[in-house]
Amino acid sequence: MFNKNVKYFTTGEFAKICKVNKQTLIYYDQIGLLSPSMKDDKGYRYYSIAQYDFFSVIELLKAVGMSLKDIQTYMAAKSPDNFLELMQQQKDIVSKKRRQLEMIEGIIDVKINSTKEALQLDFEQITIEYQAEEILYLSRNIENSTEEQFVKAVSDFIEELDRSQLDTGHPIGGITKREHVLAGHYDNYSYLYMEQPQPRTGQPYFKAIEGEVLVGYHVGPSSTLSDTYKRLLKVMDEKGYVLGQYIYEEYIYDAVTKNRDQEYVTKIMLEIQKS
Template identity: 25%
Template sequence: MQKEEKGNYLSIGEFAKRSGIKRKTLIYYDQIDLLKPRVVHSNGYRYYHYHQLYTVNMIHFFKEIGMSLEEIKEYNKMKAASQISDLIQRQREEARQKQMFYRRMEQMLDLQLQTLEETEMFEEKKISVKYSDEVPLFFSSHVKCFYEGARSRFSVSLNDFYQECIAAGYEFPYPSGMLVMSEGKQEIRASETKYYIKIPESADFRPEGNYLTCYSRGVFDYEEGYRKLLAFAAERNLSLKGNLYVDFIQNELVAPNFDDFILKMMIKVE
């Protein structure tokens, strides 16, 4: 290195300080041919040119937008504005997809929190009429038999539904429930049901309105609670509209089995 050029170069320690990159990281970048010192003396001393600080800025930029070191190396070979523009467009689309993913996750967490917070209102078998806003729902594609005695495996059918949700693009565990085709029947042990999850938006939904509501725990209290709803409606001359919705407000996130689920049972009334 000529004396007049020496002022243009920084030792590896000085370059590390100015660039904010640790010395051992600079050595690693040298080894993988990402950022090599401009001059290496016979004694092994490394020297970087001041202009290489621009390269550091480039590395920082592309690391921040999610590129791997190998991808940054490939970029370094391009140096054409059109190629770089295409690369940044791809990274921008990836960033947008991640943003959408985390937005959907945030919406799911909000719905789970709203559902779990309802457990604080749990008064077993107390019946009341409550107003509910419209609730977007995604339903299972098949009608299933919810309960057929001791050999039933609720966990299996619900898990099958979750797999259906994932296939439909609902990759998160949204709050779930079931629509019972009750039609005012007194006995629902073998009633047909459709499972559902609460989602941010849907063409299908539980309509807004006043709902005869009670809470119960597990399958046996659920059957008794349903009959109490029917009796309550009959005593007060309430007209039942539609079928029975059952929200799992304490679900598998808290309860180890279905008998420990807290169920919110709702039938629309006028």
């Protein structure tokens, strides 16, 4: 029997209120998650406005990643205490997701800004610049690695950045020691790194010392990197400088922005000192 004091809605009307299609409500009824308040002799379904809040909670739980099966489990044993516990659990999940989204937003901002800066660069120019102290997160030592060991080191470093939430959006770079560059072993990296503008306490960071650096750009694949290094070292010598302890490399343009490795751009920064 219909209660004359309660307004009932057809499936179509209730679906419109809930902003879903009728099939969603029919499916919820079939699995026993949300059944109509009334069904008449002809099989027509009717919902009450009181069921809208019930529907909203289902959609809320779905939005935070809860499965219909888990929602059904809760609904089978619902109580005020269980509801409070469930809401607190979901609040914790949302807080974690919000932190993750804020981190992602920060990464996107870094990539936007660095790409805008790259568009203003003259890749033929070699300059001497003052380098402020930078905090870097390093990989394990990868000196004298085989190609297979290097690939694994990159994979492990990326996994470590993700696990420790240390991916700041800055490019992964490589540090080479002075002796390897002077010996012509330009790709014998000692460490991988990622800049950490907001370092956290308790992390084993490396400080790139402040001072003068010679900055140049290599356009093309890594196989031709030696040509650019020779040019940089020649300019360094002509200007009366000697090579410092570390050399830093990082991509300006890579596979994210360019289709061919001939168009990749690597920024090379050589620590230098007056001879």
